[in-house]
Amino acid sequence: MTETMQDIRLLVLDIDGTISGKINQVSPQVLEAIQAAQRKGIKVAIATGRMFCSAKRFYEAIASDVPLIAYNGAWIQDPLQTLPHQQLSVPADIALDILDFLSTKNWRSQLHLHVYHNDELYVDDFNERTAAYQERTGCKANLLTDLRDIVAQAPTKILAVCHTETVPKTLLPLVQKRYTQQQIYCTQSTAVYVEFTSPTATKGQAVKFLTEEILGLQAANVMAIGDNFNDREMLEYAGLGVAMGDAPTALKAVADAVTTSVEEDGVAEAIAKFLL
Structure with missing residues (x-):
């Protein structure tokens, strides 16, 4: 101290x-x-x-x-x-690249995505984890068939909700190699949450x-x-x-x-x- x-x-x-x-x-x-x-x-x-x-x-x-x-x-x-x-927002080009990266077959089997824009939550799959998130936060999720539409508007945050605690250990090092600190701020906020926001x-x-x-x-x-x-x-x-x-x-x-x-x-x- x-x-x-x-x-x-x-x-x-x-x-x-x-x-x-x-x-x-x-x-x-x-x-x-x-x-x-x-x-x-x-x-x-x-x-x-x-x-x-x-x-x-x-x-x-x-x-x-x-x-x-x-x-x-x-x-x-x-x-x-x-x-x-x-x-502050995630630049649209970076946000779209993150979406594409996390939407590959390998990652989509290990996580699902939350996208935040104008203090609204958007998902492309409403499952039990989404329902639990809604209940805990008190905020309703908007279901979209394609998240690219909202991601292209430069979202406030993208959240990878990982299915197990081992997924962030693999995901974070790959993200750090793929993007510079000037492009994105990526952090872990819980055992299964990996968050993407503006670099500032x-x-x-x-x-x-x-x-x-x-x-x-x-x-x-x-x-x-x-x-x-x-x-x-x-x-x-x-x-x-x-x-x-x-x-x-x-x-x-x-x-x-x-x-x-x-x-x-x-x-x-x-x-x-x-x-x-």
């Missing part, structure tokens, strides 16, 4: 695996800790890979009063405003924008908590980056501190330790 708790004026929280676990909502213990931090004058923000529409209920649950970061940083918007502060859309860049451009603060004023690879840039940027207890070893390695797991209310523990 490089900063003292007196420096922290903004707490940034991931949703899934951080403030939301199996029950798909913020636990009373975590909510109480967040409210205690807010009473001390610390602003609390959400930075998630989720859709904007899916993240809003968590934003409301914690009574955040700063813009919400969705789609791993591609979308930054105050829910009370009609226009986003930032809305990361939680780290979004938290930097929120901190410095919107709130007029500095990295030293930020504490961020996350649980997976898509949180890495955010934890690296923050003056105090905290990894959840069940985060991958590589994420814990870049964090300043490690708390307990989401099911053990690790966020509440971290807030109590560093902010209260």
Whole structure:
């Protein structure tokens, strides 16, 4: 840890695996800790890979009063405003190439695709995983016969929902060979989710924008908590980056501190330790 708790004026929280676990909502213990931090004058923000529409209920649950970061940083918007502060897209040519690459027979037997555009979800196959996703996120999937039509419009995000936890281990290295970091940002957000966004859309860049451009603060004023690879840039940027207890070893390695797991209310523990 490089900063003292007196420096922290903004707490940034991931949703899934951080403030939301199996029950798909913020636990009373975590909510109480967040409210205690807010009473001390610390602003609390959400930075998630989720859709904007899916993240809003968590934003409301914690009574955040700063813009919400969705789609791993591609979308930054105050829910009370009609226009986003930032809305980044995957370039159409790259998006179409990703779609073609992931639509080959080999990959389509191992994953299915979600495409996000204008905060709407599009799929070309409605299956049990899609139904479960709808139920968990509260956002309806639009069924298309051909995803190329929407992908050609430069989508906000493409998500590969892998059928097993071994698929990302094979897919990610191939993606890194096929595309440069200037073409696409590709990350893993859960054991089976591989996400594609604009190369400038990361939680780290979004938290930097929120901190410095919107709130007029500095990295030293930020504490961020996350649980997976898509949180890495955010934890690296923050003056105090905290990894959840069940985060991958590589994420814990870049964090300043490690708390307990989401099911053990690790966020509440971290807030109590560093902010209260």
